[in-house]
Amino acid sequence: GLKKKEVHVLCLGLDNSGKTTIINKLKPSNAQTQDIVPTIGFTCLSQCLICQVKGDTETSGNITTNIKHRRLPILFFANKMDLRDAISSVKVSQLLSLENIKDKPWHICASDALKGEGLQEGVDWLQGISY
Numbered sequence: 803g804l805k806k807k808e809v810h811v812l813c814l815g816l817d818n819s820g821k822t823t824i825i826n827k828l829k830p831s832n833a834q835t836q837d838i839v840p841t842i843g844f845t846c847l848s849q850c851l852i853c854q855v856k857g858d859t860e861t862s863g864n865i866t867t868n869i870k871h872r873r874l875p876i877l878f879f880a881n882k883m884d885l886r887d888a889i890s891s892v893k894v895s896q897l898l899s900l901e902n903i904k905d906k907p908w909h910i911c912a913s914d915a916l917k918g919e920g921l922q923e924g925v926d927w928l929q930g931i932s933y
């Protein structure tokens with residue numbers, strides 16, 4: 803049968819960019835919440851790490867060293883694509899010079915976290931990466 807593998811995902815981004823909404827939408831529908839305060843599991847871990855990256859230099863240094871030296875895949879969400887003045891994911895990747903990332907697999911998806919559009923494409927990509 804299918805084997806489940808536990809993975810840790812670090813979710814980083816600007817305030818208000820939609821991280822909590824994305825994480826919430828990725829949970830099974832019966833576990834989704836309107837609460838912005840995370841409670842358990844995946845959300846909790848991600849949110850803890852986000853706080854640490856922002857607030858605790860020592861931990862954030864650990865974390866970033868770990869990211870730098872491992873071939874961890876990076877998934878970018880160009881979120882809020884539903885907004886009228888949203889720029890395309892191609893344009894976002896040009897602006898961020900993502901083509902310069904040569905030492906890690908990366909992928910960018912346009913997403914609308916409110917409707918849940920584009921999120922599954924990103925998760926499918928992550929699941930297909932073997933690392």
Ligand code: GDP
Pocket residue numbers: 815816817818819820821822823824838881882883884885913914915916917
């Ligand atoms: P976080 O600070 O990165 O965790 O951002 P939140 O998940 O709290 O989202 C910030 C605001 O953006 C909330 O009002 C969300 O409803 C809204 N938001 C999140 N994703 C989208 C999106 O894809 N489209 C639009 N229009 N709004 C979004």
